[in-house]
Amino acid sequence: MSKPPVAYAMTAARWLALAMLSAALPALACTPAPPLSGVAAREAKQVFVFQLTASRLAAPPEEVEGTVYGEIRVLKVLRGNAAISPKMRFYTGVCAGTRLDTGHYYVAFVPDARPGWWASQGSVIHLGASPPLEGDADMAEVRKVLDGRIALEHTSLIAGRDFVASGWPPPPPLPLPRKAAKPIKPRMK
Secondary structure (H helix, E strand, O other), X not given: OOOOHHHHHHHHHHHHHHHHHHHHOOOOOOOOOOOOOHHHHHHOOEEEEEEEEEEEEOOOOOOOOOEEEXXXXXXXXXXXXXXXXXXXXXXXXXXXXXXXOOOOEEEEEEOOOOOOEEEOOOOEEEEEOOOOOOOOHHHHHHHHHHHOOOOHHHOXXXXXXXXXXXXXXXXXXXXXXXXXXXXXXXXXX
């Protein structure tokens, strides 16, 4: 026994609605930037340790949503002698976003650090919340990578460190509580 024409129309309408819905939804698939490679680390013209001292989220629609403007303090230059800008940018959006926390320390491997240079997981390694010291194991490994004595991929600098990759920036701090309202005294009649 065959289906009535109404059943075919309902099935076609469902498929059409599904096709229209899938076309209307934004695509969530993207290709994030590859993490820093040993080759890129060795070929970087400027390598320096910095602290992210301030950050400001861009204001859409004038600027691309997810763009963050940061200010840095350079602690140590490991390679290069060009001036390093105290201003940088990074992207924190859903696709290929980078997470850099204000107050934390990083090593940058960049071709040049002109004003507004872009940081990403392909150019920055997170060192942590404590300032790196000269004798730290992380700093020793960075120097070995720069000297070509060890491949970046074989260091603890990137092994298991997905910290720099992120989908969204951390949530804003909760608002401060208001002062408690004065209790209402009952009126005497």
